Amino acid sequence: MQYQHQLLASDTYQNTVGDHLLKLLHKPINHAYLYLDKWFNLAFGTHWNPLYHLGSLAIFLFWVVLVSGLYLFVFFNTSILGAYHSVEFLTHEQWYLGGVMRSLHRYASDAAIATVLLHILREFSLDRYRATRWFSWITGVPTLWIVILLGISGYWLVWDQLAQYIAISSSQLMDALTIFSSAMTRNFLPENLSDRFFTLLAFLHLLGLPVMLIFALWIHVKRLTKVEIVVPRGLAIGCFLALLVLSLVYPAVSHPQADLTKAPMVLNLDWFYLAGFPLLDYWAPLTTWFLMIGLTLLLMIVPWLPPKRIPASAIVQLSHCNGCGQCFDDCPFDAISMQARTDGSPRWKREAVVVPHLCIGCGICVGSCPYSNPFRRSEVHLTTGVDMPEYPVHEVRTATDKALASITGPVKMLVFSCSHGVDVSDLNDPGVGSIRLVCTGMLPPAFVEYALKKGADGVFVSGCRSGDCFYRFGNRWMAQRLHGERVPHLHARVERDRVHVFGAAETDKEAFLREIAAFRERLQKIRQPSSEHLSKQEEVNHG
Amino acid sequence: MVNNGWRYGLQVLNYLIWIALIGYLSSGVSYRLLEPNQAMITLALTHSGQLKGECRKRTVEELAKLPPNMRAPMECPRGRSPIEVRIVADNQVLFEKTLLPAGLSGDGRVDVYKQFKVPSGPHQLLMQLKDSVKADSFNYVREEKVTLVPGQIQFIEFNANVGGFVLK
Ligand code: HEM
Ligand code: SF4
Ligand code: SF4
Numbered sequence: 001m002q003y004q005h006q007l008l009a010s011d012t013y014q015n016t017v018g019d020h021l022l023k024l025l026h027k028p029i030n031h032a033y034l035y036l037d038k039w040f041n042l043a044f045g046t047h048w049n050p051l052y053h054l055g056s057l058a059i060f061l062f063w064v065v066l067v068s069g070l071y072l073f074v075f076f077n078t079s080i081l082g083a084y085h086s087v088e089f090l091t092h093e094q095w096y097l098g099g100v101m102r103s104l105h106r107y108a109s110d111a112a113i114a115t116v117l118l119h120i121l122r123e124f125s126l127d128r129y130r131a132t133r134w135f136s137w138i139t140g141v142p143t144l145w146i147v148i149l150l151g152i153s154g155y156w157l158v159w160d161q162l163a164q165y166i167a168i169s170s171s172q173l174m175d176a177l178t179i180f181s182s183a184m185t186r187n188f189l190p191e192n193l194s195d196r197f198f199t200l201l202a203f204l205h206l207l208g209l210p211v212m213l214i215f216a217l218w219i220h221v222k223r224l225t226k227v228e229i230v231v232p233r234g235l236a237i238g239c240f241l242a243l244l245v246l247s248l249v250y251p252a253v254s255h256p257q258a259d260l261t262k263a264p265m266v267l268n269l270d271w272f273y274l275a276g277f278p279l280l281d282y283w284a285p286l287t288t289w290f291l292m293i294g295l296t297l298l299l300m301i302v303p304w305l306p307p308k309r310i311p312a313s314a315i316v317q318l319s320h321c322n323g324c325g326q327c328f329d330d331c332p333f334d335a336i337s338m339q340a341r342t343d344g345s346p347r348w349k350r351e352a353v354v355v356p357h358l359c360i361g362c363g364i365c366v367g368s369c370p371y372s373n374p375f376r377r378s379e380v381h382l383t384t385g386v387d388m389p390e391y392p393v394h395e396v397r398t399a400t401d402k403a404l405a406s407i408t409g410p411v412k413m414l415v416f417s418c419s420h421g422v423d424v425s426d427l428n429d430p431g432v433g434s435i436r437l438v439c440t441g442m443l444p445p446a447f448v449e450y451a452l453k454k455g456a457d458g459v460f461v462s463g464c465r466s467g468d469c470f471y472r473f474g475n476r477w478m479a480q481r482l483h484g485e486r487v488p489h490l491h492a493r494v495e496r497d498r499v500h501v502f503g504a505a506e507t508d509k510e511a512f513l514r515e516i517a518a519f520r521e522r523l524q525k526i527r528q529p530s531s532e533h534l535s536k537q538e539e540v541n542h543g
Numbered sequence: 544m545v546n547n548g549w550r551y552g553l554q555v556l557n558y559l560i561w562i563a564l565i566g567y568l569s570s571g572v573s574y575r576l577l578e579p580n581q582a583m584i585t586l587a588l589t590h591s592g593q594l595k596g597e598c599r600k601r602t603v604e605e606l607a608k609l610p611p612n613m614r615a616p617m618e619c620p621r622g623r624s625p626i627e628v629r630i631v632a633d634n635q636v637l638f639e640k641t642l643l644p645a646g647l648s649g650d651g652r653v654d655v656y657k658q659f660k661v662p663s664g665p666h667q668l669l670m671q672l673k674d675s676v677k678a679d680s681f682n683y684v685r686e687e688k689v690t691l692v693p694g695q696i697q698f699i700e701f702n703a704n705v706g707g708f709v710l711k
Binding site: 040042043044045106107110111114165168171172175178183185186189190191238239241242243245246249250252253260261262263264265266267268269270271272278281 | 550553554556557558559561562564565566568569570571572573574575576577578579581582583587589645654656658693694695696698700711
């Protein structure tokens with residue numbers, strides 16, 4: 001019987017009612033994303049797949065909004081009487097540049113909020129928002145509000161009938177709070193119309209909210225490392241061209257100029273930003289406030305509905321830490337810092353320090369540490385520089401030994417998998433042993449060499465699909481280490497033919513099995529070289 | 544696997560779906576606020592109710608008890624009357640409410656802003672307001688016939704200085 005090792009500690013759903021319910025909610029959305037991802041990987045390749053870059057894509061779209069907005073600002077008249085005509089001038093007289101800029105400004109904003117919504121839904125369905133990740137989630141909520149307010153205030157500035165509708169509806173909403181001594185709606189009686197509010201709105205839209213957005217985004221990604229700020233170039237170019245085509249084919253235009261003595265009859269709302277306004281036509285302002293505040297609060301507490309159990313945080317063993325900083329470089333969650341040595345070691349200057357409340361328990365740092373080396377038999381108990389208390393590297397070595405001993409058949413394969421990719425626990429293949437790690441990023445490359453030395457014909461590493469990883473960088477670091485592009489390297493003497501990396505999500509079981517079969521065939525050829533191959537070899541030897 | 548030509552083709556297809564969706568939701572779906580034969584009546588009223596109590600002359604003893612800087616000869620209660628407003632169009636009540644003055648001590652103004660959709664055409668408007676607890680019935684009443692064209696806004700405002708309800 002092949003050996004299957006499941007680490008005791010689990011970082012996925014627990015066997016509780018709350019987690020079962022949450023899983024029921026996550027899975028359909030998650031699977032929809034997995035299918036979409038597959039389609040996009042086909043069209044864009046994993047490197048350009050827009051669904052793998054939703055956050056940085058939104059940032060790119062904000063750039064388009066900013067640059068086009070600066071152009072519009074040059075021609076925009078910030079007075080309530082001049083605004084409309086200045087926008088009309090850009091749209092019609094200068095359609096070839098100003099009009100295009102206006103359309104880009106609008107459509108990039110729309111694309112940005114759509115992208116952000118996809119981003120939220122994705123993080124949610126992939127369960128990347130609970131436990132220590134609550135911080136990114138919570139700080140995302142005000143960020144979202146800033147974006148929405150930016151959009152609404154932008155429509156206000158055109159001062160057309162749509163703006164009039166927004167102005168009056170928003171004022172009614174504000175007046176319901178009765179915190180302002182004078183009713184905001186009174187500003188929009190025909191005889192009272194003045195620049196006062198308009199100037200405030202222009203200030204918010206042109207300066208206040210954008211500055212707040214930059215600040216909010218900075219906070220939003222503060223607990224992550226190596227954040228992708230710049231979207232891959234191919235995706236940026238594609239997106240920009242698409243928006244340009246839309247701008248030329250279907251330019252953004254205004255409604256008729258605002259006239260406070262006339263009621264707008266039909267409006268083409270921008271449903272990305274203004275979808276909430278029709279509610280105000282049916283509900284009392286206070287009901288709308290309750291709904292908005294309620295939804296915001298609900299969104300804020302979502303990371304604790306229910307709380308996620310995560311493995312105990314990583315622990316540094318100073319006796320085995322030389323301060324190389326590789327774990328610091330690889331931790332995706334900024335949980336490790338390098339500090340001055342505290343044990344008086346004469347050899348090393350620095351040491352790794354884990355901040356427990358930032359650590360998510362992914363184990364990626366264990367894979368980075370040069371001391372995570374199973375060949376070190378001098379110690380009965382394998383100790384490394386930074387280790388996971390619930391699944392220490394010593395246990396991984398014991399599991400590897402057991403797994404290797406249990407595999408039978410002509411071709412012996414050992415699979416290292418992770419708990420977020422394809423499930424390999426039901427393989428039932430006597431020639432395959434498997435060890436499930438929390439993340440394949442936890443696999444120190446020396447373990448691959450170890451397994452091959454100890455009798456495996458091949459080692460198959462199966463993490464999340466390439467381009468995406470539950471722990472952000474686990475599969476990427478692992479692949480780079482095995483390819484010798486990142487320390488610690490898989491030793492150069494290891495035959496690369498006997499090592500195979502394949503990313504497979506939980507819905508990719510069939511592809512995974514095909515890949516295993518193909519790998520087995522390859523290993524068979526290496527083990528029993530064909531006669532043709534043999535004779536060639538002999539020729540070489542004899543020649 | 545797909546070759547590069549196919550790949551770019553698929554990308555273009557995806558981008559086209561994306562921009563079609565954006566263009567459509569951005570300005571392709573209209574929202575009707577008023578039917579073609581509707582107009583709007585907007586009640587935009589701001590008014591302070593009359594003081595609830597009468598001003599009273601303070602006695603000499605009372606004045607002596609007060610700190611020197613607060614010895615005003617008259618004592619006036621600050622509280623203002625709630626305002627009752629009723630707007631009827633063609634025997635149909637559009638608005639009927641008793642509005643409490645704003646502010647902690649009930650001495651503030653009352654602000655109302657309400658929009659009502661009505662059919663265009665002629666309407667008989669009855670506007671009533673009571674701003675004093677001492678009055679038994681509405682102390683401001685105005686009746687007016689208006690004819691509204693579709694999309695027109697008939698503002699109903701209030702200004703006690705010019706005799707009460709103002710139509711604009
Ligand atoms: C408003 C615009 C937003 C932008 C531009 C944005 C951008 C980003 C970026 C660039 C990242 C880092 C991704 C990475 O490199 O791994 C990120 C992470 C994240 N975002 Fe947003 N975000 C936005 C809004 C939101 C909102 C509204 C939410 C949720 C309510 C949210 C939830 C998250 C979460 C949970 C993560 C952490 C993912 C992780 O731990 O791996 N974001 N966001
Ligand atoms: S386990 Fe290691 S790599 Fe993962 S979050 Fe904790 S310190 Fe960082
Ligand atoms: S990788 Fe290991 S040796 Fe290097 S700093 Fe981290 S714990 Fe210390």
